Amino acid sequence: MxxxxxxxxxxxxxxxxxxxxxxxxxxxxxxxxxxxxxxxxxxxTPVFIINACKEALDKGVTKYTPVGGTAELKRAICDKFRRDNSLEYEPDNIVVSTGAKSSLFHALYAILNPDDEVIIPKPFWITYSEIVGICGARSVFAETREENGYKITAEEFESLITPSTKCIIINSPNNPSGSVYSEAELRKIAEVAVKHDVFVISDEVYERLVFDGTKHVSIASFGEDIKKITIVINAVSKTYAMTGWRIGYLACDKSIAKVITALQSHTTSNATSFAQYGATAAINYGExxxxxxxxxxxxxxxxxxxxxxxxxxxxxxxxxxxxxxxxxxxxxxxxxxxxxxxxxxxxxxxxxxxxxxxxxxxxxxxxxxxxxxxxxxxxxxxxxxxxxxxxxxxxxx
Ligand SMILES: Cc1ncc(COP(=O)(O)O)c(C=O)c1O
CATH class of the missing domain: 3.90.1150.10 (Aspartate Aminotransferase, domain 1)
Incomplete structure (x- = not known):
């Protein structure tokens, strides 16, 4: 062999x-x-979500859907971004996938060339560096301080930027630390990203799980410059107890979404048709x-x-x-x-x-x-x- x-x-x-x-x-x-x-x-998983999926199955929604997701789900996701994150996206900004993990893979694969550097603050969700490796790029692990809640500061981020830096991954709320970046911290990180033209992958899958009056803010929401270079990753997995359904999504500039959709058309194609119906119900009626x-x-x-x-x-x-x-x-x-x-x-x-x-x-x-x-x-x-x-x-x- x-x-x-x-x-x-x-x-x-x-x-x-x-x-x-x-x-x-x-x-x-x-x-x-x-x-x-x-x-x-x-x-x-809440019963109304399961029922929406059953209904879709009974109606025969068992065929391919558009690669980037059904029109209904994309609309629900755009509404969600407006409602929860003060972000305006159109359906062409959105790509639905088979889970946030899949979205992360496609997003990183779409932007990385061999030997590009990706800044990953420690501690980090293990999958990030594995995907970066699959893309032939290099993870640059950023040391963070316990007293700063293991969060990277804008200054620490800037000090790690080299001509090869392509992207930084921000995961807030964070797995494993449970830390949440404040709006002020994110604004400074966004300024550095824009100044040096570094993509931001913002993994927001735990956005709804915040406590003690903490507010989740999406880094993409600070204006057009940062929005253009940010890929927001999210999923129904953690928010609606739907981990096994495998429905994730991302939002980004249309030019990037087009490349990601083309890539996904050759990997997973569309996410499961009837699971997308369940996800649409979850996002529209799950509050x-x-x-x-x-x-x-x-x-x-x-x-x-x-x-x-x-x-x-x-x-x-x-x-x-x-x-x-x-x-x-x-x-x-x-x-x-x-x-x-x-x-x-x-x-x-x-x-x-x-x-x-x-x-x-x-x-x-x-x-x-x-x-x-x-x-x-x-x-x-x-x-x-x-x-x-x-x-x-x-x-x-
Ligand atoms: C930080 C983070 N991002 C993404 C994911 C993946 O989510 P999904 O199940 O939708 O692929 C996880 C799952 O544990 C996670 O902890």
Whole structure:
């Protein structure tokens, strides 16, 4: 057999999925595992969305749709951008895809040439750098400071720009840190991007999950100059508990949307026809269910913050968005747990999993001091899981 593609062989499997797989395996074997590793809401997709999809199936909406999405869904997305983000887009600015991940892939592939540099602030969602690698471009990981909520400042961004810089990826609210950029921070980053003509990929999939009066602002909304060079990525996945439906979308300048649509016409083609009907109903009529979901998340968030605040030796920034807490556990590194020295976030999560709690190590996100806890789980699990974490920590020598 000849050698496989060097680019494909270099791709790392998703750390989140491998932890979830091991936790599921343990559960199957009758062991008790409390999982803080999931990256999706644990709610069911609201019934009215399912009904819209069923109706579409009954009507025979089972054929190809336009590559970039149905006219109804594109209209709903344009309305959403106007309503939620003060952004005016027309249907030709929008490309619907099979999930935000797919939108990100097509967006990056559409703008990157080999050896272009992409600035990615740490910590970052693992998929970004893998896609940049697939495109033959280079990730430039930006160090950020814990005291600044792990957010890149405009000055730090500017200092990393070289003639090869093509783009920066901003993810607010952030996975894994839960940080949310303020309007003032984003305005300064936008000024630098415009000054140096650097594209911005703005991943806003967690935009509705913001707490304590925090406001999500889209960087694209600060005027025509920044809007022209920004590709906004979003999806129905997290907002409406529709992760399995695989419907994402992006908005950008029409010239870029045209290239992305052409690219997508040769990869996935259109997103699933009847799933687009469900997504249209979600975006047009989902507000009430979103508010209900946010209220539940707000309770869980407060609970996990309170419990972790009483946990010895761990530190964390209070997350303002998404459904993650990024917890610095490095005070325990170099110490022994059941005879084994715990040296990093992977060792820590592996020992913690054997103790019956699944969490995701920070190393693949670009921060080895931390672990990511997802609170997309019941209050009962949060109580029990953090109690177990405390017992686990007490056993360290
Ligand atoms: C920051 C971020 N962007 C994008 C995605 C992908 O979303 P989708 O399921 O719509 O592909 C995820 C999923 O975990 C995410 O955390």
């Amino acid at each position: 000849k050698t496989l593609s060097a680019k494909a062989s270099a791709i790392a499997p998703s750390a989140t999925l491998s932890i979830s797989a091991k936790a599921n395996e343990m559960k199957k074997n009758g062991l008790s595992v409390i999982s803080f590793s999931v990256g999706e809401p644990d709610f069911k 009430e269910t979103v508010e209900e979901m946010i209220a539940v998340f707000a309770h869980r968030r407060q609970l996990i913050i309170d419990l972790l605040s009483e946990t010895e030796g761990v530190r964390f920034n209070v997350p303002l968005g998404a459904f993650y807490v990024f917890v610095d556990v490095s005070a325990y590194y170099g110490r022994k747990f059941r005879g084994k020295i715990i040296g990093n976030s992977v060792d820590f999560c592996s020992a913690l999993l054997d103790f019956g709690v699944a969490a995701v190590p920070g190393a693949p996100f670009g921060n080895d001091k931390c672990i990511r806890l997802s609170y997309a789980t019941s209050e009962e699990n949060i109580h029990a899981g953090i109690a177990r974490l405390n017992n686990f920590l007490k056993e360290f020598e």
